[in-house]
Amino acid sequence: MKVIDHINRATGTLVSFEILPPLKGKGIQSLYQHLDPLMEFKPSFINVTYHRSEHVFKKKADGTFEKVVVRKRPGTESICASIMNKYNVDTVPHLICGGFSVNETEDALINLNYLGIDNVLVLRGDAAKNETSFEPEPGGHQYAIDLLKQVVNLNSGLYLEEDLKNTSQTKFCIGVAGYPEKHFEAPNMDSDLQHLKAKVDAGADYVVTQMFFDNKKYFEFVNACRKNGIDVPIIPGLKPIYTKKQLTTLPKTFHIDLPTDLSNAIIACKTDADVEKVGTEWLLAQSKELKKAGVPVLHYYTLGRPNVIANVVRDL
Ligand code: FAD
Numbered sequence: 001m002k003v004i005d006h007i008n009r010a011t012g013t014l015v016s017f018e019i020l021p022p023l024k025g026k027g028i029q030s031l032y033q034h035l036d037p038l039m040e041f042k043p044s045f046i047n048v049t050y051h052r053s054e055h056v057f058k059k060k061a062d063g064t065f066e067k068v069v070v071r072k073r074p075g076t077e078s079i080c081a082s083i084m085n086k087y088n089v090d091t092v093p094h095l096i097c098g099g100f101s102v103n104e105t106e107d108a109l110i111n112l113n114y115l116g117i118d119n120v121l122v123l124r125g126d127a128a129k130n131e132t133s134f135e136p137e138p139g140g141h142q143y144a145i146d147l148l149k150q151v152v153n154l155n156s157g158l159y160l161e162e163d164l165k166n167t168s169q170t171k172f173c174i175g176v177a178g179y180p181e182k183h184f185e186a187p188n189m190d191s192d193l194q195h196l197k198a199k200v201d202a203g204a205d206y207v208v209t210q211m212f213f214d215n216k217k218y219f220e221f222v223n224a225c226r227k228n229g230i231d232v233p234i235i236p237g238l239k240p241i242y243t244k245k246q247l248t249t250l251p252k253t254f255h256i257d258l259p260t261d262l263s264n265a266i267i268a269c270k271t272d273a274d275v276e277k278v279g280t281e282w283l284l285a286q287s288k289e290l291k292k293a294g295v296p297v298l299h300y301y302t303l304g305r306p307n308v309i310a311n312v313v314r315d316l
Pocket residue numbers: 048049050051052094095096122123124125126127142143144145177178183184185186191192195208209210211237
C-alpha cells in the first residue's frame with residue numbers, strides 16, 4: 001500500500017522506521033534482529049536507505065596501494081522485498097541519482113514494481129567520497145526532481161524507449177526530502193523551498209524531513225512550506241542521541257544544530273549510557289509534542305538503536 005494512502009486513511013499519528021541495509025558480510029538475520037523488537041508497534045511502513053559505491057585504497061603486499069570500488073551496504077531493493085515478505089509491512093526503498101544512469105534507474109524501478117513495492121523516496125544523494133561536490137553519473141540525473149520526473153513518467157507508462165507500445169504503468173507513491181534547517185548547499189531557505197515546491201509540483205506525494213532536535217524548526221519549516229504553496233504531508237524525521245561523539249558527528253554530517261539545553265545535558269553526562277538516557281528522554285518529549293500537534297507520521301531513524309526507539313514509542 002502507498003504511504004499516502006496510509007496517511008489519508010489514518011485517524012491519528014502513524015509510526016514508521018528507517019533502517020540501513022546490513023554491512024556486506026552480515027546476513028539478513030542481523031537486520032531481522034534489529035527489526036524484531038520494533039514490529040510490536042505496527043509501523044505503517046519501513047524505509048530502507050541506499051548506499052552508493054565508494055572508492056577505497058587497499059594496501060597491497062608490496063606496500064603500494066590499489067584503488068578499488070566497494071559497496072559496503074548493498075541490497076536495498078531485495079531487503080525491501082524480504083521485509084514485506086517476513087513482516088507483511090509496506091516498505092519504501094530510497095533511490096538516488098548518484099551512481100545511476102537513467103537506464104539503470106529505469107531497470108531498478110521495473111524491478112521494484114515486479115517485487116510489488118508501491119513506494120520510493122527519491123533523492124539526489126551526496127557527493128561520492130572522492131568528489132568535492134555531487135557529480136551525476138554520465139547519462140544520469142543531476143537533481144532529485146529529474147529522478148522524480150522519471151518515476152512520474154513511468155507511472156504514466158512512459159519508458160525511456162518511447163516507441164514501446166501498450167506499456168504497463170507503475171503506481172509508485174513518491175516521497176522527497178525536505179530540510180527544516182536548509183540543505184547545506186542551498187544559498188538560502190527561500191531557494192531551498194522553491195526547489196522543494198518544484199519537486200511537489202512535479203508529482204511528489206509527501207515530504208520527509210531531515211532529522212531535527214528542536215521541534216520549533218520543524219513547525220517553522222511546515223509554516224514556510226504552507227506559505228509557499230507546498231500542501232502535501234510533511235513527515236518529521238527523528239533520530240535518537242546515544243553517544244557523546246554524536247555532539248560533533250551529527251552537525252558535521254547532517255548540517256543541523258543541537259539545541260543548547262540538549263548539548264549541555266549531553267556534555268554533563270559521564271558515560272554513553274547516561275547520554276542514551278538523556279537522548280531517549282529528549283526524543284520522547286519531541287515525539288509527544290509532535291504527536292499532540294497532529295503530525296501525520298513519526299518517522300524514526302532507528303540506525304543501530306532499536307531499543308531506544310522501542311522505549312520511546314512504547315511510552316508515547
Ligand atoms: P535535491 O532535491 O536535488 O537538492 C539538492 C540541492 O540542490 C539543494 O540544495 C536544493 O536546494 C538544490 N536544488 C534542487 N533542485 C535544483 C535545481 N533545479 N537547480 C539548482 N539547485 C537545485 N542519501 C543517500 O545517499 N542515501 C539515502 O538513502 C538517503 N536518504 C535520505 C533520507 C532523508 C529523509 C533525507 C533528508 C536525506 C537522505 N539522503 C540520502 C541524503 C540526500 O541524498 C542528501 O541530503 C543530498 O545532498 C540531497 O538530496 P535531495 O534529494 O534533497 O536533493
